Structure formats: C-alpha cells, structure tokens
Amino acid sequence: VALSNRTKQALLGFLSWRPMSGYELRKVIAASISNFWSESYGQIYPILRQLEREGLAARSSRMTAGGRPRCTYRITGRGRAELSRWLAEPVEPRPKRNELLLKVFFAMHGTPDAAVEAVERFRAEQASHAEHYALIRQKLEAVKQPAADLPYWLLTLDYGEREAAAHLAWCDAALPLLRARGETEAGNASSRRSRRAARR
Amino acid sequence: VALSNRTKQALLGFLSWRPMSGYELRKVIAASISNFWSESYGQIYPILRQLEREGLAARSSRMTAGGRPRCTYRITGRGRAELSRWLAEPVEPRPKRNELLLKVFFAMHGTPDAAVEAVERFRAEQASHAEHYALIRQKLEAVKQPAADLPYWLLTLDYGEREAAAHLAWCDAALPLLRARGETEAGNASSRRSRRAARR
DNA sequence: CGACACATGTAAATGGTTACATGATTTT
DNA sequence: AAAATCATGTAACCATTTACATGTGTCG
Numbered sequence: 001v002a003l004s005n006r007t008k009q010a011l012l013g014f015l016s017w018r019p020m021s022g023y024e025l026r027k028v029i030a031a032s033i034s035n036f037w038s039e040s041y042g043q044i045y046p047i048l049r050q051l052e053r054e055g056l057a058a059r060s061s062r063m064t065a066g067g068r069p070r071c072t073y074r075i076t077g078r079g080r081a082e083l084s085r086w087l088a089e090p091v092e093p094r095p096k097r098n099e100l101l102l103k104v105f106f107a108m109h110g111t112p113d114a115a116v117e118a119v120e121r122f123r124a125e126q127a128s129h130a131e132h133y134a135l136i137r138q139k140l141e142a143v144k145q146p147a148a149d150l151p152y153w154l155l156t157l158d159y160g161e162r163e164a165a166a167h168l169a170w171c172d173a174a175l176p177l178l179r180a181r182g183e184t185e186a187g188n189a190s191s192r193r194s195r196r197a198a199r200r
Numbered sequence: 201v202a203l204s205n206r207t208k209q210a211l212l213g214f215l216s217w218r219p220m221s222g223y224e225l226r227k228v229i230a231a232s233i234s235n236f237w238s239e240s241y242g243q244i245y246p247i248l249r250q251l252e253r254e255g256l257a258a259r260s261s262r263m264t265a266g267g268r269p270r271c272t273y274r275i276t277g278r279g280r281a282e283l284s285r286w287l288a289e290p291v292e293p294r295p296k297r298n299e300l301l302l303k304v305f306f307a308m309h310g311t312p313d314a315a316v317e318a319v320e321r322f323r324a325e326q327a328s329h330a331e332h333y334a335l336i337r338q339k340l341e342a343v344k345q346p347a348a349d350l351p352y353w354l355l356t357l358d359y360g361e362r363e364a365a366a367h368l369a370w371c372d373a374a375l376p377l378l379r380a381r382g383e384t385e386a387g388n389a390s391s392r393r394s395r396r397a398a399r400r
Numbered sequence: 401c402g403a404c405a406c407a408t409g410t411a412a413a414t415g416g417t418t419a420c421a422t423g424a425t426t427t428t
Numbered sequence: 429a430a431a432a433t434c435a436t437g438t439a440a441c442c443a444t445t446t447a448c449a450t451g452t453g454t455c456g
Contacts, residue, residue, distance in 0.1 A: 003417085003442060006299055013306040023407050033305055036298040040445055045409055071408070080309070087310030090321060091299045095416080098236035099206055099291045101356045105233055106213040108349045109280070110287030115352075121290060149308045151381070152315075155374050156301045166366035174355050181351070203445085205415060223435050240417055245437055271436075295444080 004092045007043045012056060012075055012083045019060050019074035022048055032153075035129075035160045048073055056082050104174075112182030119178060123171035130164040133157060204292045207243045212256060212275055212283045219260050219274035222248055232353075235329075235360045248273055256282050304374075312382030319378060323371035330364040333357060 014020060014028055022044045029039050051057035056079035060072045075083075100122055107115035137157055140150065147153075214220060214228055222244045229239050251257035256279035260272045275283075300322055307315035337357055340350065347353075 005443060006297070006302060007443090009306075010302060013302070013309065016306075016309055021407075022409080033302070034296075036296050036301040038295045038297070041409070042411095042445060042447095043443085083306065084310050084314075087303055087306065088314040088317075091303065091318060094297065094299075095238045096234075096236050097206070097238070097294065099294075101236040101359060102206060102210060102213070102233070103287055103291065104352055104359075105349075105356050106209075106216075106283065106287065107352045109213065109216055110284045114284075114288040117288075118291060149305075151377060152304055152307045155377065156305050158373065159301060159304075159370050162366045162370050163363065166362040170359050170362050173358065177351060177355065203414065207416090221435075222437085241437070242417060242419095242439095243415085 004094065005047075006086075006092075007039055007047045008051065008056070009083060009086045010037060010039060011044065011047060011051065012079050015057055015073060015075040016080060016083060019072045021070055021072045024072075033156070035133075036156065051079065055079075107178070112178070112185050116175065116178045116182060119171055119174055123168065123175070126164045126167040126171070129160065130168065133161045133164065137161075204294065206286075206292075207239055207247045208251065208256070209283060209286045210237060210239065211244065211247060211251065212279050215257055215273060215275040216280060216283060219272045221270055221272045224272075233356070235333075236356065251279065255279075307378070312378070312385050316375065316378045316382060319371055319374055323368065323375070326364045326367040326371065329360065330368065333361045333364065337361075 010029070010033075011025060014025055017028075020028065022041065025044055025048075026039060026041060029037065048057065051073065052059050055076060057073040057075050060074045100118060103110075103118050104115060137154075140146075140154060140157070143150070210229070210233075211225060214225055217228075220228065222241065225244055225248075226239060226241060229237065248257065251273065252259050255276060257273040257275050260274045300318060303310075303318050304315060337354075340346075340354060340357070343350070
C-alpha cells in the first residue's frame with residue numbers, strides 16, 4: 001500500500017515536460033519547486049526504476065551523447081493517467097513538526113537570549129526567502145511567450161510570498177515581547193541569583 | 201549522532217511541568233501543541249526508555265494508583281540541562297513537502313475541477329483551524345492566574361493565526377483564477393475533443 | 401595532469417507511523 | 429456481562445537522507 005510517498009507523482013509531473021535522467025530531474029526540481037518540495041538521489045533513482053516496473057515511465061535509450069552513457073526516462077500514457085488520477089485525489093495530511101514553535105513554547109526553560117536569537121535567525125531566513133521570491137517573480141513575468149502552466153506557477157509563488165510576509169509580521173510582533181522579557185529578567189538576575197544561593 | 205529527532209526535547213519539555221507516563225504525555229501533547237507538533241506511541245515509549253538510559257529522566261514508581269500499574273517518568277537535573285542546551289541551539293531545517301502546492305504546480309495536467317476542489321478543501325481546513333484558534337485564545341485569556349509560560353504559548357498561537365489568515369487570503373485570491381480557467385476550458389472542451397478525435 | 405563538475409547509483413542508518421497485542425478498569 | 433476506555437507497549441513497515449562508491453568528461 002502506498003501511504004504518502006509523492007515522489008512518484010513529482011517525477012511523473014516533470015517527465016510530462018520532457019524525458020529526463022535522474023540527475024536532470026534533481027536539478028530541475030531544485031530550480032523550480034525547491035520552495036516547497038525536495039528530492040534526494042536516494043529517492044529519485046529507485047523510484048525511477050519502480051516507475052519503469054509499473055509501466056508509468058519507460059527507460060529511453062542508454063544513449064551515449066558525446067560518448068557518455070545516459071539513462072533517460074520518458075512518461076508513458078499510463079504515467080499521464082496516474083498523474084491525472086493523483087491530481088484529483090485529496091491531499092494527504094502530514095504530521096506537523098515545527099521546531100521553532102516548540103522552542104518558543106518551552107522558551108521559559110532556557111535563557112531569554114536563546115528565544116530572541118531563534119526568532120531573529122528565523123526572521124533573517126524568511127526575509128531572504130521574500131527577496132528570492134521577488135527575483136523569481138521578476139523573471140517569470142518578464143518572459144515574452146509564457147508557458148501555459150505559468151498561472152499555476154505564479155500561484156505557488158504567491159503562496160510562498162504570503163507565507164513569508166505572515167512569518168515576518170509574526171517575528172516583528174514577537175521580538176519586542178521576547179526582548180522585553182529578556183530585559184526584565186536581566187534586571188532581576190542578581191536577586192534571583194542571591195535567592196538561589198541562599199537556598200544552598 | 202542525533203540528526204533531527206526532537207521527540208526527546210519535546211518530552212523533556214513536558215516532563216519539566218510534572219512527572220508523566222507515556223500515555224499522559226501523548227494526551228498532553230495532543231491538547232497543547234497539536235497545532236504544530238505530534239508524537240505517536242511508537243516514538244514516545246522507546247524514547248522514554250532512552251531518556252532513562254541517558255540519565256535525562258528517571259522512571260518513577262511503578263505505582264499502582266487504584267491497583268493499576270503505572271509507569272511515570274520525572275525529569276532529572278541533567279534532563280533540564282539538556283532542555284536548556286537544545287533551546288539555545290539553532291533550529292534544524294527540515295525538507296519541505298507541500299503536496300497541495302505540488303498539485304497546483306502541475307494542475308495543468310489534471311482536470312480544472314481537481315485544482316479547484318483541492319484548494320476548496322484546503323480553504324475549509326484552514327477556516328476550521330482559524331475558528332479553533334479563536335476558541336483557544338478565549339480560553340487562554342480567560343484564565344485568572346496565568347502561568348508564567350502564557351506569553352510564549354500565546355506567541356505560538358499568534359503564529360498559527362497569522363499563517364491561517366495568510367492561507368485563507370491565498371485561497372481567496374487563487375480560487376477565482378482557478379475557477380475562471382475551468383470555465384474557459386469548459387467552453388473550449390467540445391473543440392478540443394474534436395481536434396483530438398481528428399488526430400486519430 | 402589535477403581539480404572539478406557530470407552522472408549514476410547503493411547501503412546504511414534514521415525517522416516516524418500504523419496496526420496489532422495485551423490486559424485492567426469503568427461504564428452501560 | 430458486554431462494550432468502551434485506559435494504559436503500555438512492540439513489530440513491521442514505510443519514508444527519507446547521508447555518505448559513500450564509481451567512473452567520465454572538461455577546463456585551466
């Protein structure tokens with residue numbers, strides 16, 4: 001039973017553009033959807049074999065383009081059917097794991113600085129995402145003869161932009177609170193230390 | 201080497217409140233941080249053993265409260281130190297996997313309806329999250345004698361609220377576009393069918 | 401010719417869930 | 429007494445990454 005591995009569909013999606021090798025697939029994935037998806041070789045190569053076994057893709061010519069052996073796969077009719085079938089299926093929910101929020105939730109048990117630094121790092125990361133998205137948008141919108149898929153690509157980009165903006169706004173609301181807490185604790189630090197010392 | 205399993209720290213965090221059993225931990229986690237974290241028994245019980253082996257928690261009394269055997273764990277000094285150490289450490293980035301966006305990205309290769317339905321389902325889910333957050337906020341803010349951790353809990357709640365709002369706004373921007381696409385395709389459907397038939 | 405990118409993979413380990421097994425206690 | 433819930437766990441399986449192995453072409 002296939003539980004929640006969508007690598008198959010992701011690969012089929014890109015093979016529907018044109019035949020590609022595992023190496024190419026990884027590069028194309030990194031270049032186009034790395035904002036919300038990633039694949040490693042350890043997944044790609046075995047799954048390509050599986051696609052071939054299941055008749056969803058066909059291994060195309062061990063061509064030696066320039067003398068080098070190359071193993072490209074092309075999508076089959078059944079592969080396109082599977083891609084379409086998956087697109088109509090509901091999204092499988094995945095367990096949530098947000099380490100930043102876990103740290104914030106338990107921030108009381110660490111130094112005040114720790115929480116501030118965690119959120120500052122997160123903020124920097126999200127700001128760089130936002131910048132990156134702006135560049136992508138420029139490039140996509142500058143294309144003269146846009147692909148038919150372009151509106152969909154822009155939607156995924158819009159999603160990223162909105163999330164990054166929401167995250168940045170959260171950071172800007174959270175940081176003053178976290179910093180204030182750090183300062184009041186710093187103010188009390190000497191008295192807390194003496195109390196603790198007195199107990200021994 | 202511990203790569204990215206934060207179950208240890210999550211459990212230590214809750215054990216720092218009070219001693220608990222594996223069963224209790226799961227319930228407490230589901231009740232407090234399920235918005236951004238989840239743990240299954242298959243993780244909890246083995247990790248509790250591991251915490252004991254490493255001296256971060258101690259198995260407290262196989263007490264028979266009411267005749268029933270119960271296995272509670274309490275955090276040790278070293279456990280608190282580990283919790284604090286982790287809080288000061290940078291968040292480990294995790295690979296992104298957003299199946300909804302993968303579907304939107306490849307929506308061109310499915311029926312127009314498929315994409316609309318996927319986003320509508322996502323919208324309903326996010327709306328219910330938003331409602332849920334509002335309830336939680338009411339409850340947390342109604343408490344007379346707030347815990348010292350409350351500000352941090354509210355921050356994680358705020359994060360969820362902002363993300364849900366951003367997601368809803370994205371859905372509301374995306375749905376008209378997706379629906380429009382569906383209608384123009386429906387308008388062209390007969391001509392496309394005949395073209396396809398003509399090729400055979 | 402040495403360094404580096406191209407290219408294809410595999411093995412091992414980690415991370416994590418699901419489904420099951422087992423038995424006591426409470427509720428109906 | 430039957431059913432539901434409490435409670436503790438384990439085994440199997442799926443998902444996924446990391447690190448390695450291996451060889452080829454290209455560029456300075």
